[in-house]
Amino acid sequence: MVGYIETGIAEGHISPPVGLLRSAARLLCPPTVLTNTNPRMKVEQEEIFGPVVCAVPFSDEDLERIVKRANDTIYGLAASVWTQNLSQAHKVARSLRAGTVW
Numbered sequence: 276m277v278g279y280i281e282t283g284i285a286e287g288h289i290s291p292p293v294g295l296l297r298s299a300a301r302l303l304c305p306p307t308v309l310t311n312t313n314p315r316m317k318v319e320q321e322e323i324f325g326p327v328v329c330a331v332p333f334s335d336e337d338l339e340r341i342v343k344r345a346n347d348t349i350y351g352l353a354a355s356v357w358t359q360n361l362s363q364a365h366k367v368a369r370s371l372r373a374g375t376v377w
Contacts, residue, residue, distance in 0.1 A: 279318050279327065304325055306327075307328075312329045314344055320349075335360075335363065351372050351374060352373065352374050352375070353374060354371045354376045354377075
């Protein structure tokens, strides 16, 4: 997970997280929002297990494009749709190929 975040920072596409907290027993990562990503980036193509999300804005006119982009991966464990428009959220959620959509 840390490698994904570091790669995103190096590519200049995300803002750095607040900071990684290290202790003798574990590494703690704060929630991290990845922005300005693109479909060719590893962070969009692979699943990151941790408090990390790729936030990709969309509008009513973008629904077909955004669903195609979200489904363009060999993975699909989970996906989420965040919007104030409940009708739009349901439409997008029905079109996503993922095990769980919330």
